[in-house]
Amino acid sequence: MQQRMALSDGARPTGQFRNTAYVINESRRHFDAAHSAGLMAVQGRSTTGRTFLLGAGPLDARPEVIDFVRCSYLGLDNHPEVVSGAIAAIEAHRSLHWSCARTRLNFDLLAELEATLSEMFCARVLAFSSVMLANLGAMPILASGELTGGRKPVVVFDRTAHISLAYHKPVVADETRVETIAHNDIDALDRLCRDNPVVAYVCDGVYSMGGNSPIKELRQLQERYGLFLYIDDAHGISLFGHLGQGFARSQFPQVLGDRTIIAASLAKGFGASGGMLMLGTPDQETLFRRYAIPHAFSAAANLAAVGAALGSCKIHRSAELGQRQRQLAQRIDLFDRRIATAERGNSLPIRMITMGSEAKAIAFARELLDCGFYTSVTFFPTVGQGKAGIRVCITADHGISQIEQLCDCILEKVAETTDKLLCDRPSSEG
């Protein structure tokens, strides 16, 4: 699950960027409570659709739970085409994995996958074993200035950019200037673009804790100033566009150009396993295939991931993709008609029910689990301190009645445990 590591400036007594000890000490008791409540590090076995068998005992003794934690927004992670693709790739090579760098030896099927994705997304697509490693590969190259005509950019991070991006701030800062601006603060970004010759902006497309980047405004800054955009659209891929181009890519022109890189997941909406980068030019591709650290010094996505992704490409190129996108939209709408959140009305599948107190959020998530619904209780450092809540991931694969039952349960528990209905109270989580 992609989540963000939120640290306000006041929370950093030492270090310019990181204070791991502080994070640990401030959150330890909440982790203890959430684990004691059986809400974290849960084990399960897949059944059908969005249900799983909870726990570790004999299969027939485990309770069946409806899952709102997994980010398989189109419900593709157990699609027969994806599963059979994974197995077919293993069987074709009679192997799962080659332990060598991609700069050396590559499964032919991986080349086929990258060619297919490149055609689908009108970009030069490189696959990685995870989005976290795709981002690790990109950040030093971005800092080097090699993507911006040999001039090092000021690299500006959105304050709530995913930890798989924000982690690299000290690394980037060792090579060039790093700035962090408030969430979606286009004015601040505009000022930085005016004051500096080369600026790169690093953000999420769809934010894992709700909301999204203002792509239109970012493109305007790009047109005005030549702003370089690095957008992690892990949570937006597949959900929009007739080929599942995703939230970010579908808002850019056919030709991506030399000033935009989009990272995305091969899991989540896409339904397989791994990550990818969409690059815009042959020079960028050459650069990444030589110098992206995971490409040169770690291993590729394994063959099962490659085969599953090839299976998912078939679904993406069929009418089923649009059907699933529409099913998802219906389910989001259904949820929104029942439960008010800060995200109500946006077309994204992530909904945050903000409770404030960590203890209250943990108790609430436990009550939902007792009713058969597994949701993500979120607290610091995933969200800010005192901004705990419940994350609900809606998918196309949830039955209408499953969504309705969850909403009933949320409203009932809210009525029981708070003075006024949650739906009367605007959520503060962005």
Added chain:
Amino acid sequence: MQQRMALSDGARPTGQFRNTAYVINESRRHFDAAHSAGLMAVQGRSTTGRTFLLGAGPLDARPEVIDFVRCSYLGLDNHPEVVSGAIAAIEAHRSLHWSCARTRLNFDLLAELEATLSEMFCARVLAFSSVMLANLGAMPILASGELTGGRKPVVVFDRTAHISLAYHKPVVADETRVETIAHNDIDALDRLCRDNPVVAYVCDGVYSMGGNSPIKELRQLQERYGLFLYIDDAHGISLFGHLGQGFARSQFPQVLGDRTIIAASLAKGFGASGGMLMLGTPDQETLFRRYAIPHAFSAAANLAAVGAALGSCKIHRSAELGQRQRQLAQRIDLFDRRIATAERGNSLPIRMITMGSEAKAIAFARELLDCGFYTSVTFFPTVGQGKAGIRVCITADHGISQIEQLCDCILEKVAETTDKLLCDRPSSEG
């Protein structure tokens, strides 16, 4: 493939730790040459043993090549038990991957794998989707002081520590002091231990470009000063120990204790896909299961990786492991009797044929490929500038005649292209 990023201090005109632009500009022409020679980004299809079909055309039109690039030192990456384990796990869940953090929901089979590995290696084992992410997870926790009684250590890196460790120096330096010492410089480490109350040392067990850490001496420093050891044994796992504990773990006592963490691969010698951390205490396990960034903010190894690793565990617990370890030793010995390298006589499967000039190394690797042997041509930044060469990975799965043919070919080409035989010249690569 795990390789190291070697940067001498003189090669860093800007930045305390990194200068990506310099690396790119200094190595670009060598990458161009190696790609033009068909030595990099090669495609292939598995056949049997250590051969593969080279290229992208129709399968029956591709030449068969003997591979000395893959790090599957025991030849397990296409073992039937590993392959069927991968497929069985996918079939058990009718799914390949769950897109959520390990702090949330986990495949039951992943818990089974970790329990099995923990028992085999007498440690608390956490699985990751790659060693690179296992290391990313560990470095900030090490820097925080939470592993060393709440006191932040001086974190000392071996200069040739793998890039998946060295990458994090700026991140660690944002939280505590970082030092880099010469390769295997026990005296320098001893001085740092004397001068500082808490020291952690970060190194490889087996180095990807040849050689190893002096574990015995490191353990002496640990006993004398309480030195914390973080050892990446990606290339040493499975090769030693009756259960494949590996180069590093097999040199520590039964109880790992609270001052040693060993990272290792679930690929390479192990034969599956992914990485792992061997921890020594329940407190460490709790800490990593909450705060290791890939554990909390990225996805687990996929089910195929988990199932393949479970299959490999069966092999590790059978007599076949020892047979394969002995086969590997015989093949290393055979190579050493023919070809002199700096590594001659050590029990590790990595051999470096140092040529010096990048152009010469590229030409040499191309000649070997023309004879049907695919090896890794290595040059800056993988090794130091002007220290280019050929890396040969020997495996238990190579036929005796395949090793002999490679040696014949190396000697023949050396005789053709240099004045004196390579085996008369000591290699300078450590």
